[in-house]
Amino acid sequence: MPSMRSLVAVVLDRGSASPAEIVLSARKLCDVVFVCDGSRPDGAEALSAARELAAVCDVTGLTEAEAITAVARLQPDGITTFSEYQLRRTADLAAALDLPFHTPEVADVLTDKLRQRAVVNAAGVDATKCRVITDIDDLPVVLAEIGFPAIVKPRHGAGSTDTYRVRSLAEATAAVGAFFGAADDPRDFVVEEMLVGDPSIAGTEWGDYVSVESVATHGHIRHVCVTGKLPLAWPFRETGMVVPAALPAAWTQSVCDLADAAIRALGIRVGVTHTEIKLTADGPRLIEVNGRMGGYVSELIQRGSGYDLRRAVLEAALGRSVEPPPLTFTGVAYQYLLTAPPGATRLVRLAETSEILAVAGVRDVTVTARPGQPMGWRSGTEGKLGMVRGEATDHTSAAAGIAEIESLWRPVYE
Incomplete structure (x- = not known):
């Protein structure tokens, strides 16, 4: 008889991995059941997409106790989420089912920026007011x-x-x-x-902050990658990422040490984390620790090095020890987020993308915005109009390619 495959329950919501990506990473590792709440924003759409790919546990309208019972009937071997908005619910389910994940107390601190600051400041990790x-x-x-x-x-x-x-x-x-x-x-x-960054550390063409992608299993923390950033758009919108980060080796070690100290101070013992760190003249400073995989990073890391960070999330959920290998990058991989300028309120007409596709190293262009769509800074990174993915031989060539993309992206706004 064939052996029974492990089952991981994934609490689905807007997050850092799509149902299709999660199912793809689960191949040869485990089966997936999506726990979905159709009353959430985009919940009905998520339910529909999930049902086409895997089993679904619909908890729409259920009380917390009823949801725990519904998930328990499935007898999952692990549980996780790729969504910031579901960290607390996933922690409650994990505690009730005795599965490895953040404890409810840790999830509370991770999702509360005031309490997280208090914990890391009290531990001497940082001292940001x-x-x-x-x-x-x-x-x-x-x-x-x-x-x-x-x-x-x-x-x-x-x-x-x-x-x-x-x-x-x-x-x-x-x-x-x-x-x-x-x-x-x-x-x-x-x-x-406000933490004031020093643009000279990574280079003025890159952002003055980075993120550290880490995986913890059984309290043992491994740092997978330091992800570089592009300069922020006003007021605090991300415009893209690059791997590997354009950092000197000493800075790479320093930001990993800071991420390590913050993760330990917060009591994180299992799962993948995304720690954002500012590069200042006085050394690295902690922006925040996210208790789940960061948005967009898994595709970038896998394209640049072949390592599947989504699979690491599922492995950690199963309680397995995860030992990421030292990543090898043969060049530089980047994502450039197409963003509206400050003051834009509505998208009138999209720009042609054929010229962008002709830029050396550009792999593809995905435009998600539509004419008539409202624009505004308040939606943050989620307000992007699309994404350009590309590769280059080195950081200088990558920066030149991104600058050319910026010059060619010319939509019309109100």
């Missing part, structure tokens, strides 16, 4: 303590949504007034001191 605001009237006192420049962002969230840098009380008041303007959206925000 962070305070909560629940009303616009909190601003004067909080900003008097934090100082300028400062960052205002949601206490819970991902992808730089509603993230804004402020240089004065008037600027902060205008931004926070927009945030708190919707009565049906009662969110807390945090104000943090």
